[in-house]
Amino acid sequence: MDERIHEHAAVLVDWSARIDPGDNVVVSVAEGAHELGVAVAEAVGERGGELLAVNNAAELSRAYLQGRAASDTDFADPPAHELAMLEAADVYLGLGGGRNTAATADVPPETRQAARRGQAEVREARLATDWVSTVHPTRSLAQQAGMSFEAYQEFVYDAVLRDWESLAEEMAQLKRILDTGSTVHIETPTTDLRLSITGRTAVNSTASVADDSHNLPSGEVFTAPADANGTVSFDLPRTVDGTRLEGVTLTIENNEVVDYAADQGEATLGELLETDDGASRLGELGIGMNHGIDRITDRILFDEKMAETVHLAIGRAYDACLPGGEAGNGSAIHVDLLADMRADSRLTVDGEVIQRNGIFRWENEFTEEPAD
């Protein structure tokens, strides 16, 4: 087996999930993630965890949902066996990576929604564990990213096999700046946006349950802006519900999108902004800090963590950014849009430049440059 798979498993159980002897561990294995499943099973065993492996093949889910849709039964009651399993679990590791990313494409949306509603308690029980989601590089994901399998494997392992401890420390610096800061100013040749973050709490997304961060890879610091004014261009593409958005520009006044444009997908963008009241306000400012991610693969789990990028989400804000139960922006949507910060850019907090051209002030390249 590729040694990187064992390293991935070790990061997952040690850094991310912090598995201790006696932990009851559920490992959910997608159809194409068998090899990672084997490596994780071994690692869980070595740490003295109790393993229960769940089959998460998309083709099984599809067949089951098609069958249920053809039956006369509804999804009213949560499945007692799955609920009992999760309530007794300490850790839930989701190993994604299917053999066909479109495997469930023909499940009727109403069946999918009904099943999701019936699974609400199951989802809550899962989120109450020390859960971590990760992804095993498969040929189908490589295809979706428009990459060869080998290149995609390298891409995923570069993103996952970081020195997380040192990255977490670096991200903590940025978190401190955002936690105490009042105004973020983002400048690029096509962006001039000011965001108010007074009183908001930034989340240090370190890919570890110890920091309440549940995705591997991770590597971003994000907060929830309270106000926004200016113009912002998102020069990195994003596919939302099957529609590609490219070259999006938003004009924001008093925390409200008052004008928008897109080189591609403008109609879809308009529909998204009109979903509800909160859909035309910003719910997140995120700053990517994972230098292992060096390209857009149109999978937001990776894209939003990419170093030298910034993303803003229209829609719902995360509770973790709202201390003391403060109400953040509410919406049925949360759509991240990405801006490239590599060239001619500045990120300023309360007048102090913290990043220039994608490089933070604590990075060598930055301190060697003359002050502006």
Place this chain on the structure above:
Amino acid sequence: MDERIHEHAAVLVDWSARIDPGDNVVVSVAEGAHELGVAVAEAVGERGGELLAVNNAAELSRAYLQGRAASDTDFADPPAHELAMLEAADVYLGLGGGRNTAATADVPPETRQAARRGQAEVREARLATDWVSTVHPTRSLAQQAGMSFEAYQEFVYDAVLRDWESLAEEMAQLKRILDTGSTVHIETPTTDLRLSITGRTAVNSTASVADDSHNLPSGEVFTAPADANGTVSFDLPRTVDGTRLEGVTLTIENNEVVDYAADQGEATLGELLETDDGASRLGELGIGMNHGIDRITDRILFDEKMAETVHLAIGRAYDACLPGGEAGNGSAIHVDLLADMRADSRLTVDGEVIQRNGIFRWENEFTEEPAD
């Protein structure tokens, strides 16, 4: 997908497991049984069952056990999440069929045993459900059977896709004869054995939980002899713990094997007989009645159900054959040995011939023959 896989799934959920709407169903899927898993998932959905699919890949189990063996932890406590899942389950469907029947060959026996001891409560909880084990034909099983994949698929589906209702009725006839009978006499050119079955209860193994029968395929009627005298030859081969037994002959006096011989594996046979006191006494008389099974594949799940064969087990008797808590033969082993009844044979109960040359008296071929 091969239509036979859907038929297999339908027999499993309807005839064998009797799944009702709302049943909490655990489906355990071996590494090579994905296609059957998909068909079973759909069938469970159609019946309105709640599906939880468990990953039962042998390579995961191996890796986990190797990992645990390398850790400092023991298997003292049963895994709470697995126990909770099974205690809340109504039905457990085990879909066997790996990609390598030797996948766990290098797990140290002591680790395997320790894990098995730690899993005792889990096993009990599983056996308390309406559980059914079946097998999906895989290339590795075909190889083990010495058959091409296509021929092995046909073999498995011939065994599984029976008219179970009619077979169950036929088997019920034999059960009635054995339940009320006192002495079974088995005669072939090399066998002359009398078994006392007074007061014992025969099990009608119909592959349905409704008859407390948990294997698909099934198709045998078995009971527990109380006494045995005579000589018996087992002309069909059997592999036990990696050793092939061929041409076994046992001489039995007052329910005790007093002499034995084998063309192949005689030393292993001797060791088996010396395991404990009960190992040299018979624990089971089984009569195969599945006409879909027409050859020995050295997999006892199939072999012992083969029509026109009889098997006897040395060792432990099944409780189901012992009414009123009567003590049957006890032993750490239960090793089935098979005799071919196709030629020059007679099976007689209390002086009445019920089978001649493998054909029962209620089958056409039999009644057309002149009485002996």
